[in-house]
Amino acid sequence: MCCPVGLDRGQCLLSCTRARLRPSHETHMTKTLYAAHAALIETVLGELIAEGTLPAGTSLAPVTIEPPRDPAHGDLATNAAMVLAKGAGLAPRALAETIVTRLAAQPSITSAEIAGPGFINLRLSPEVWRDELKAIHTLGADYGRSGLGAGTTVNVEYVSANPTGPMHMGHCRGAVVGDALAGLLEFAGHKVIREYYINDAGAQVDVLARSVHLRYREALGEAIGEIPSGLYPGDYLKPVGAALAAEFGTRYAAAPESEWLGLFRSRAVAAMMEMIRADLATLGIVHDVFSSEAELQASGKVDAAEAWLRAHDLVYDGMLEAPKGKAPPEDWEPTVLPLFRSTRFGDDQDRPIKKSNGAWTYFGADLAYHFEKAQRADALVDIWGADHAGTVKRIKAAVAALTSADGASPKPFEIKLVQMVQLLKGGQPFKMSKRAGNFVTLADVVEMVGKDVVRFTMLTRKPDAQMDFDFDKVVEASKDNPVFYVQYAHARISSTLRKAAEAGHAPAAHALERLGAEELALIARAAQFPREIEMAARAREPHRIAFYLYDLAADFHAYWNLGNDRPEKRFILEQDAALTAARLYLAAAIGQVIRNGLGVLGVTAVESM
């Protein structure tokens, strides 16, 4: 076992062993530039369908509008002619001609050209960029906010670490990814429930209770010696034992386990959850809902789920085959258990929902839990550690079956797996001691490097790629840390605005026509933000926002440094108040976008460094 505090679904991730056209949505307040032009193209294509140039019923789904990689290709490009040509029985470039003629008539479009195999490249009027710049100011903290989610509720379950000890670094990535995803979905127009599932019903918490009992006896003055293997040795259980000793005296010291197990379990779990909440709070993570597995079972909902599954022939009483591929455990013997037909859904074995002692398996309780959760949301997202990948198929199958009762379509349910984080120190694997209690706690790391560094660093890799987290690098290296790079851009902007204010300059929009090509290019990058939000939200991938912010910061730094060689490109120009005001207006907008993006990720936008 790699995880010193027991396996949990959340993530024991330490490696110890070894802009679409269709779905472009408007914000509540204003159309984003991309959405507006997507709508334009849609209108044109609609006309062509009405006129019969394109066949009736032509799907516009494959049509995209996006910023071209190469700036020489203009401001926006669409593949419309290429993807629709076949259906129309036209050559792509011929169809493109028709589309281009109509687009070119639009006031916001200064040129529409056909390029390559049939791309349509659009150049936008500077007025469009200036309007977008104003929109950033008008919308402020809401710039980038999207109506994509249309107010539907998404339940994001993350962390869900076993309540048997403090949070450690193995939990960190899933915690950050889940929390950032929650923030992202909220910003994209969803109602979000941040949920934590407490595994307080299994054998692990009984072990916890026994460990606490030992600490309780210790607190009463008994010499307990070495903590027996199989119990949790961490010092963090001492105060829990001491509190019980203070409350109950010697009452349970020599009592049989049956008299104290339940009590000690609930006290211990409560104490652990308090600790975990505090640990999460250091990362800025606050869940809305904590669901208890024990309460779920007590409520009878698990039984109800079993009954429903039995009625639909998805659960039956059967025997498992002996484990294949390796020697069967010595105590293995065939037993009849209630099995879920997960083989129907690609699993290689049907899975028990109850143990031979009559208790629910983790899976049995879990499927009922997800069913219950599905009643409270329009869509579910779980963030799991990759070590639980093997259980994805069965739980998805079970939830799909349960939620499509009465002929309803199954509740959307995604499981995002986050890969392991390898802890390093100076490039060498950082070994966590198996003598638990010595593991690297989340709180320690946050204290060492700060919440912002931890959060941003965890988002600098896509979640399904493994990741190294080198303490030395992350602690010392301000330079290699993308988070500082982004924050520095924001700090520079703040500083410039402060400095300008001292000199009597304020951002103003009255001379925006004096902004040049470099400035408009910077606006163009900022203008991608709403689109990035929608794409990231749709893909459930908050890390894209981190990468976008890095790019935006890079553009800003590059622009800034133009002023080194060319003083006339600086923001503050003593001899030109009007241009200074316009440049400051631009700078303030870039700062706003960085702030909004960092806000989504839960990272602080600092005013100075």
Place this chain on the structure above:
RNA sequence: GACCCCGUAGCUCAGCAGGAUAGAGCAUCAGAUUCCUAAUCUGAGGGCCGCGCGUUCGAAUCGCGCCGGGGUCACCA
């Protein structure tokens, strides 16, 4: 043996629902600081996008099959 993830520049990684000449950071080399924060910037070199076949106007991206690395395969959680 089965399933999941990864394989892109010397290293660490992006690459958006298939798009145009594949990008960034680090490292290397050459430069920029009487100046709004140099924690920054400019430029150069560096690539059979693991391999093969297929899908199509077009594949790093989708499908299939290999190869290599990691993970998982309990009545655990």
